[in-house]
Amino acid sequence: MTADVLPALTVRARSAAHLVATACAHHDAVLADRHDGTVVRHGDTVAKAHAPGTGRAELSRRLAVATDAADTLLAPLRPTPVDLHGRLVTFWPYGTPVDPEVPDAAPWEAAASLLARLHRTPAPPGLPAMRGPVKAAQAIARLRAAGPHPATAPVLRAWATLPAWARAQAPMPDTTTLCHGDLHLGQLVRHPAPAGPWLLIDVDDLGVGVPTWDLARPAAWYACGLLAPDEWTRFLTAYRCAGGPAVPADGDPWPALDVAARALTVQTAALAIAKSVAAGDPLDEVQQSVIDACGRMGTVPPDLAHGPRT
Known part of the structure; x- marks a missing residue:
């Protein structure tokens, strides 16, 4: 992850969570930061920067499948990815993950x-x-x-x-x-x-x-x-x-x-x-x-x- 993408991704997560600029008590959280993708949460919104080189057309087709199969796959908040410092970013609702401690x-x-x-x-x-x-x-x-x-x-x-x-x-x-x-x-x-x-x-x-x-x-x-x-x-x-x-x-x-x-x-x-x-x-x-x-x-x-x- 390049140094400028993580803070910019956090800003995108905040703006996606709050369509109107308002005071907010939610904290930012980095859910993952790996070579194949970085995921940031703000409130109930998650922003994901996909791996470098991810194809826009292929990712868009995959997002469409998730939208249509919402009883099986978590559906994205937006139907298409956006650009961020040469990376594609998608937005998702937050879901509770499996607890590895149980x-x-x-x-x-x-x-x-x-x-x-x-x-x-x-x-x-x-x-x-x-x-x-x-x-x-x-x-x-x-x-x-x-x-x-x-x-x-x-x-x-x-x-x-x-x-x-x-x-x-x-x-x-x-x-x-x-x-x-x-x-x-x-x-x-x-x-x-x-x-x-x-x-x-x-x-x-x-x-x-x-x-x-x-x-x-x-x-x-x-x-x-x-x-x-x-x-x-x-x-x-x-x-x-x-x-x-x-x-x-x-x-x-x-x-x-x-x-x-x-x-x-x-x-x-x-x-x-x-x-x-x-x-x-x-x-x-x-x-x-x-x-x-x-x-x-x-x-x-x-x-x-x-x-x-x-």
Whole structure:
């Protein structure tokens, strides 16, 4: 984030929250400040500066989907982005996020039901591809640029076993299903705050593609032992009960999930190593478990017989 964007974004959030200049007791809060986007809150209004290079036409199409699917996705306050120091900015109502300090209350059923509804929503013509595989490929590029690390080799071996579409080197085999592209519990909020229904947020990676990608992060966590079996079962059962098309209605879901879950495991491991090298810190136990999974994956080819493939 350049030094001049954050204060300017805060001013934009204030002006969006108060159409008429009045005295205000609300405090400003920086909700996120990362290389891929900065988010500022003022009162019940949130302003987001999207990543440099974000395309206006593609972002506008994604905003239109969120507006039309307001029972599934948080709808923006304005239908089009605005410019701010070379960045695109969008405005949103504030929603109450998932509380990471209360894991037993994690809304796995709500997340699954929203995903199933999204996957059944007809995608409008001209919507770009879901960006999940692109983000995985970016994580691998970041790993390669980070410098030598003993855990890099097994991660790259696991990456090499994936089909071309999962590495963003070929079109995805599904070009009609509407997908979120980056599903995790941080992508859910209650709106209206504080106790409205759960909705999905963050349209940056929204598009058409392989719907199993949206189930891949919890599937990967479960496979790596980071998500309890009962939580995974709750999530998967709710998705199936809501008619989600990514996996069969019954039976073993793993043949369909295998490729995407592997890709998310590799992405997670790559980012963990890159951050470890940059900070000069050792890998923690959770990060090591994901890297160990990559080591196992590199010796067993993914299931390409049942799931999406090139």
